[in-house]
Amino acid sequence: MSEQNILEVKDLTKHFKAGKKQIVHAVDGISFTLQRGKTLGLVGESGCGKSTCARTIIRMYDPTAGQIVLDGTDITAMKQKELKPYRKKMQMIFQDPYASLNARMTVRDIIAEPLMAHNLVKSKEEANDLVYPMLERVGLTKEHANRYAHEFSGGQRQRVGIARALILEPQLVICDEPISALDVSIQAQVINLLKDFQEEKGLSYLFIAHDLSMVRYVSDDVGVMYLGQLVEMSEADEIYRNPLHPYTKGLLGSVPIANPKLARQKEKSSIEGDIPSPINPPSGCRFHTRCPYAVPECSRVKPELVDVGGGHKVACHLHK
Amino acid sequence: MENKWEMLGSSNEDREKIWSKNRTFAGDVWFRFRHKPTSIAGLVIIVLLMLFALLGPMFTDYSYSTQNLEVVNIPPRMKVYETPDGSGYLYVTQALKVVQVSRDGIMGNQLKKVREEADSSMTIFDCSGTEVALYYGAKPYVIADPQTRVIYPSAHVWNKSYVLGTDSLGRDILTRLMYGTRVSLMVAFVAAAVNMIIGILFGGISGYAGGMVDTVMMRIVDIISTIPLTLYVILIMVFLESGLQSIIIALGTVYWVDMARVVRGQVLSLKQQEFVMAARTIGSSTRTILLQHLIPNAMGSILVTVTMLIPSAIFMEAFLGYLGIGLKPPLASLGTMCNDATENLRSCPHQMFIPALVICLIMFAFNFVGDGLRDALDPKLKK
Numbered sequence A: 001m002s003e004q005n006i007l008e009v010k011d012l013t014k015h016f017k018a019g020k021k022q023i024v025h026a027v028d029g030i031s032f033t034l035q036r037g038k039t040l041g042l043v044g045e046s047g048c049g050k051s052t053c054a055r056t057i058i059r060m061y062d063p064t065a066g067q068i069v070l071d072g073t074d075i076t077a078m079k080q081k082e083l084k085p086y087r088k089k090m091q092m093i094f095q096d097p098y099a100s101l102n103a104r105m106t107v108r109d110i111i112a113e114p115l116m117a118h119n120l121v122k123s124k125e126e127a128n129d130l131v132y133p134m135l136e137r138v139g140l141t142k143e144h145a146n147r148y149a150h151e152f153s154g155g156q157r158q159r160v161g162i163a164r165a166l167i168l169e170p171q172l173v174i175c176d177e178p179i180s181a182l183d184v185s186i187q188a189q190v191i192n193l194l195k196d197f198q199e200e201k202g203l204s205y206l207f208i209a210h211d212l213s214m215v216r217y218v219s220d221d222v223g224v225m226y227l228g229q230l231v232e233m234s235e236a237d238e239i240y241r242n243p244l245h246p247y248t249k250g251l252l253g254s255v256p257i258a259n260p261k262l263a264r265q266k267e268k269s270s271i272e273g274d275i276p277s278p279i280n281p282p283s284g285c286r287f288h289t290r291c292p293y294a295v296p297e298c299s300r301v302k303p304e305l306v307d308v309g310g311g312h313k314v315a316c317h318l319h320k
Numbered sequence B: 001m002e003n004k005w006e007m008l009g010s011s012n013e014d015r016e017k018i019w020s021k022n023r024t025f026a027g028d029v030w031f032r033f034r035h036k037p038t039s040i041a042g043l044v045i046i047v048l049l050m051l052f053a054l055l056g057p058m059f060t061d062y063s064y065s066t067q068n069l070e071v072v073n074i075p076p077r078m079k080v081y082e083t084p085d086g087s088g089y090l091y092v093t094q095a096l097k098v099v100q101v102s103r104d105g106i107m108g109n110q111l112k113k114v115r116e117e118a119d120s121s122m123t124i125f126d127c128s129g130t131e132v133a134l135y136y137g138a139k140p141y142v143i144a145d146p147q148t149r150v151i152y153p154s155a156h157v158w159n160k161s162y163v164l165g166t167d168s169l170g171r172d173i174l175t176r177l178m179y180g181t182r183v184s185l186m187v188a189f190v191a192a193a194v195n196m197i198i199g200i201l202f203g204g205i206s207g208y209a210g211g212m213v214d215t216v217m218m219r220i221v222d223i224i225s226t227i228p229l230t231l232y233v234i235l236i237m238v239f240l241e242s243g244l245q246s247i248i249i250a251l252g253t254v255y256w257v258d259m260a261r262v263v264r265g266q267v268l269s270l271k272q273q274e275f276v277m278a279a280r281t282i283g284s285s286t287r288t289i290l291l292q293h294l295i296p297n298a299m300g301s302i303l304v305t306v307t308m309l310i311p312s313a314i315f316m317e318a319f320l321g322y323l324g325i326g327l328k329p330p331l332a333s334l335g336t337m338c339n340d341a342t343e344n345l346r347s348c349p350h351q352m353f354i355p356a357l358v359i360c361l362i363m364f365a366f367n368f369v370g371d372g373l374r375d376a377l378d379p380k381l382k383k
């Protein structure tokens, strides 16, 4: 275990029960490490288990199997009470800025809630001393403090969400598609705000998105998820320059490219068909039902995530 | 790096101006509520009825139990005959007594009986020196001059002494109505409050705990709700002594089932929402999550359910009173007043009509308010 790693996830698995006998394999054996001060981007289609992965790591859900090591401490099996001190180290920014703020609370109370929960302040006044600077820091003003969340625009709400996540000065922040619900013009502002905080405080981010170009901009490493599993993982620029997994290639094929010359050069590969149900995931390589390069072995043997050189890991029988 | 936010910073003040009003959630609800005439009408009626019930008794000369057997069953509008000298009126009571009534309808003393003339079906009374005859040979009884047998001119006047008349024991109906409304409202509010507390606790725990606990608790609710509530209340009333407390206990322990269901449903759906999840990841305690996140967000539906529950409690109390297993006499409630009035429904229908009307008014008012609240709490209708 390295001192450098703020988060280590080993074989993390989360299954949900659906009905009597059916099991949703939302997350199935994911492993990665996140270094202090770095950003790990997690991309994948809708429904591939990104949010479930994030929520299991932050222990909103109890993991079915695997291990979560936060800052050197194994938090996998901790009860909610034992977990409380560790919650200060790890916070989350949510996808939906409307659903993630309580509409019956003022912005001040929302941002002060973590302080109150951890008994870091004794009175409201004391909380205000921390809340007001934080509000300014995320681009809101003191005057906004007494307003209710439902009076704000999406971008402003997301700033409130960021303020709430950061007021405890956590070391790890999990961002579950923090910008996908926002206008394009506001997305960049919020991303820049997050980057500024990272520089200032040395934060680590687990950044979930399905917008690949944004992930490249913010991430040091990128992991690609398909149907609850990691299929490729590498340093961010490397994965864009040299995607190895057919699924990653397909994903990149659907990224709009500004330079038409580059676009033409690019290997044209798009993914056909729908994502299979996580209730009965395909055998062997889970991507074989849609993979243009599939060989018979693919439907029988599950490819392991292996390092093909320079820390570029891929799970595909074509690359060993 | 700070410059990035300058652009927004400069527009902030403008935005403050555009947001002219800083409305809280409650303010918002009130704004929508008062723009609906029926809900405001309901609210006004409730306030007026409460004033009537609480302050009214200060302004009457009677108490709810004062009996005056000489003036039983007097209507609010009396048929009267002029006195021989034309200075006032005379009113014939059911007991064949004659009472003086002033020109503007205030009831005075009884006339003294002089003699009985049974063969001509007349009773002779002394009206300030002059003799007047009450002829009871045929209905309606009339007052006439005993010599000439000419009926004195008749008239109708509003009763000023007993504005709504008296009941069969000679008690002032207006006064009893005030006390009755007071009892009804009190029973309703206390029962509603008890139901609300039990319902919120039961439903909240059931919804929040989920799983087995939820299943068991909801089966209990299902079982309770299959028993006809009326029967259940009547049984409780039979076991307990009749009286105000018993009614409140009976009603308070019955109607929480609906409330529990509503609260549970709300909590179940709310606890899946991201802001509750967020509270958990923050590390907030269960207490904070329940009291700050779940209950306030469920408060809208809780309020609507309570306002809808009040009329059924009022009706149930009236119904019990009407069946005669409610309050002990001489205490008045709207239901017991209706019950008392059934005996002489034919001759004095107003005795039944007046308390029944008040019951209707209260129920209408609360239903209107409940409807208005429901609409006002629906943010989709936001103006």
Ligand SMILES: Nc1ncnc2c1ncn2[C@@H]1O[C@H](COP(=O)(O)OP(=O)(O)OP(=O)(O)O)[C@@H](O)[C@H]1O
Residues within 6 Å of the ligand: A016, A017, A018, A024, A025, A026, A044, A045, A046, A047, A048, A049, A050, A051, A052, A053, A210, A278
């Ligand atoms: N609480 C739950 N109970 C049962 N199944 C669930 C639950 N939460 C998620 N799932 C299922 O797990 C799978 C992964 O869902 P998840 O929300 O993690 O996807 P996602 O990658 O975050 O998608 P999106 O990009 O749309 O947010 C989905 O098939 C979903 O239906």
Ligand code: SF4
Residues within 6 Å of the ligand: A245, A246, A247, A285, A286, A287, A288, A289, A291, A292, A293, A294, A295, A298, A303, A315, A316, A317, A318
């Ligand atoms: S293992 Fe086979 S099916 Fe899976 S991605 Fe590679 S080639 Fe395609």
Ligand SMILES: [Mg+2]
Residues within 6 Å of the ligand: A050, A051, A052, A095, A176, A177
């Ligand atoms: Mg998601």
